[in-house]
Amino acid sequence: MTEYEKLLDEINLLGIKVLEVDVCTKKDFGLYLDNIIIINSNMTDTQKYCVLAEELGHHFTISSDISDLAKTENIKKELKGRKIACEKLISPDAIINSILSGANNLYELSEDLGVTENFLLEAINHYKQKYGIYYVGKTHLLTFEPLNIINF
Template identity: 45%
Template sequence: MYDRLLREASDKGVDIYEKPMKPTIKGLYCNNNIWINKHLATTSEKACILAEELGHYYTSAGNILDQSKVENRKQELKARSWAYEKLFPLQKIVQAHQSTVRNRYELAEFLGVTEEFLEEAIQRYREKYGPYTTIDNYTICFDPLGVLEMFD
């Protein structure tokens, strides 16, 4: 997933740099440049951070570092939502169900994301859709997480 996001960024003219950064900073985006903290432990974590920073490329404008401002928080949420939908589209929950994924750990592995990212994405989908949503013949429940398959 990380390599695919790197290619997408390159295709859009966004330069990616892996640099040592403070442990509290995982990634930054500014003017078609993304910095990823070189000390992130896994490629799954790097993919999650890169997806969010690409979300800023696609959805944000200006300096939004000051999260005490409502408009900046809205832009941050847009970027994160973009990342959730990029790495964890709802159809992937159905595919995981069809692949007999049994728990959240396996789902995170199936998607190539961190468990933290998975939990945040599920929470965002719950906020957006409520307790469940339907795709084709499948109902995705967010709490508890599961998929119901309907008959044709």
């Protein structure tokens, strides 16, 4: 069972219906509204996994339509859903472990962590905002600029 399928099962247990719809593009697309998540069926499973996690984040943070991103409040809610997705799919310790396992660049990290490179960059930026320029793990320090680990 893939990580995407596991997340689908988790979402189904919450009573949320997921619909995969052809939106005539391969771009990331997802929408949450009233216990229904709609995602683009043309995306890869990795893209679907990342988008689905973000839409699940919206399930916990919104109570109305936030599609009008001209409103500051909607932008804040959109970002909150993304932060929840980042924390659900990738932890700083997972990044440390991936680097320790031999991942040397963003592509290898994203492949090892099972997310898109774009999602990984968003997660790194999220953790940089949350922790500052570094994160102290159990055995290593993770620096965000440049992305690196230091043994201590």
